[in-house]
Amino acid sequence: EAEEADAAGPAAGPDESATAAGEPAAPAEPVGPDPFEMLGDQVAPGTFARLTWTPTETFTGNTIPSAVLVAHGTEPGPTLCLTAAVHGDELNGIETVRRVLHEVDPERLAGTLVGGPIVNLQGFHRNSRYLPDRRDLNRFFPGNPTGSAASRIAYSLFNQVIRHCSWLVDLHTGSFHRTNLPQLRADLNNDQVVELTEGFGSTVILHSDGAAGTLRGAATAAGIPAVTLEAGMPMQVQEEAVNHSVKGIFTLLDTLEMYNKRSLWGNPEPIYYQSRWVRADHGGILAGEVRLRRVNPGDVLGTVIDPISNEQNVITSPYRGRVIGMALDQFVMPGYATYHIGIEAEVAEAKASPAEEDVDHASEDYDSGLEEGD
Numbered sequence: 001e002a003e004e005a006d007a008a009g010p011a012a013g014p015d016e017s018a019t020a021a022g023e024p025a026a027p028a029e030p031v032g033p034d035p036f037e038m039l040g041d042q043v044a045p046g047t048f049a050r051l052t053w054t055p056t057e058t059f060t061g062n063t064i065p066s067a068v069l070v071a072h073g074t075e076p077g078p079t080l081c082l083t084a085a086v087h088g089d090e091l092n093g094i095e096t097v098r099r100v101l102h103e104v105d106p107e108r109l110a111g112t113l114v115g116g117p118i119v120n121l122q123g124f125h126r127n128s129r130y131l132p133d134r135r136d137l138n139r140f141f142p143g144n145p146t147g148s149a150a151s152r153i154a155y156s157l158f159n160q161v162i163r164h165c166s167w168l169v170d171l172h173t174g175s176f177h178r179t180n181l182p183q184l185r186a187d188l189n190n191d192q193v194v195e196l197t198e199g200f201g202s203t204v205i206l207h208s209d210g211a212a213g214t215l216r217g218a219a220t221a222a223g224i225p226a227v228t229l230e231a232g233m234p235m236q237v238q239e240e241a242v243n244h245s246v247k248g249i250f251t252l253l254d255t256l257e258m259y260n261k262r263s264l265w266g267n268p269e270p271i272y273y274q275s276r277w278v279r280a281d282h283g284g285i286l287a288g289e290v291r292l293r294r295v296n297p298g299d300v301l302g303t304v305i306d307p308i309s310n311e312q313n314v315i316t317s318p319y320r321g322r323v324i325g326m327a328l329d330q331f332v333m334p335g336y337a338t339y340h341i342g343i344e345a346e347v348a349e350a351k352a353s354p355a356e357e358d359v360d361h362a363s364e365d366y367d368s369g370l371e372e373g374d
Helices: 002-007 014-020 091-103 121-125 149-160 191-197 215-221 239-255 347-352
Strands: 036-038 041-043 047-053 066-072 075-083 110-116 167-172 178-186 204-207 226-232 274-279 284-288 300-305 312-316 321-327 337-343
Touching (some): 036 066, 041 047, 047 149, 066 091, 075 091, 091 110, 091 167, 091 226, 091 239, 149 215, 167 215, 167 239, 178 191, 178 239, 204 321, 215 226, 226 239, 284 321, 300 337
Parallel strands (some): 075 167
Antiparallel strands (some): 066 110, 178 226, 178 321, 274 337, 284 300, 300 312, 321 337
């Protein structure tokens, strides 16, 4: 009898029996996304990988590889890219990318999260904002494969990494002994960029088209909505700034339905369509009397003290708004940008007079990049 049963073939399985009886078969297992391809590698769904981006060569001909971290989810979704240290001395962004990428569980992720923690590795090794030839990398995007060293690095990053993104968050800090309130810099004339800013929760937003050659501007022009997330000062890892950035990014991941980890971060912050830097009219020691908070016209921001004569010159706010960036206490020269104020105004009035791009484009001096880390 056993031989006859074998000859008749194996018994029907549960699904086949149900189908034969006219009942619906059990649903097939869902098919996950394809492997994520970048930089010549493939990252399987539900896994974390460290890839290598090799942007350029040194004068000795040696290549300088930089890590790109990838968490690829088990469900289809967008690709969110985080970049940091485009300026090599901006450490808060590096720590933010580390925490986010290593905290995410790829098996619970929809889509892909990509992190470039140290874009300007040459500047990072030298504790410098700039590349070795003192060029600001964030003035050369989307780059040129036959241009200057900075332009070649920008081209390599843009085409090998950024073009894989659906959204981009570029992390920066204040520059040159200045600190920034955690804030988003974004082109609010672009509806997709506005949608991106709405996902960050309690974070101040400053409208800014962005200077020519910035990574944010080049990405948005290429159809990849992008924002700059500014937080804190260079040359330090600041826990408060990093915590704010990490919380904002996880709120964004939740809003984009990529990762459900934390409750949404409410209490929206103001949007500023205009901003101005208040400059010192005298040289001396800057003694700040205000922190990153709201101000009214006439409020004292700080005092510049002549170290020889003891003459004291008060800096007051000409505007009603909020201090969103400021110089640390230091020696300053006349004309030094000391306090960056987001100006409160009616939306219609503000849009008619967009945020000031207070950047000296004629040279790459200490004022370069004041309006934005990007």
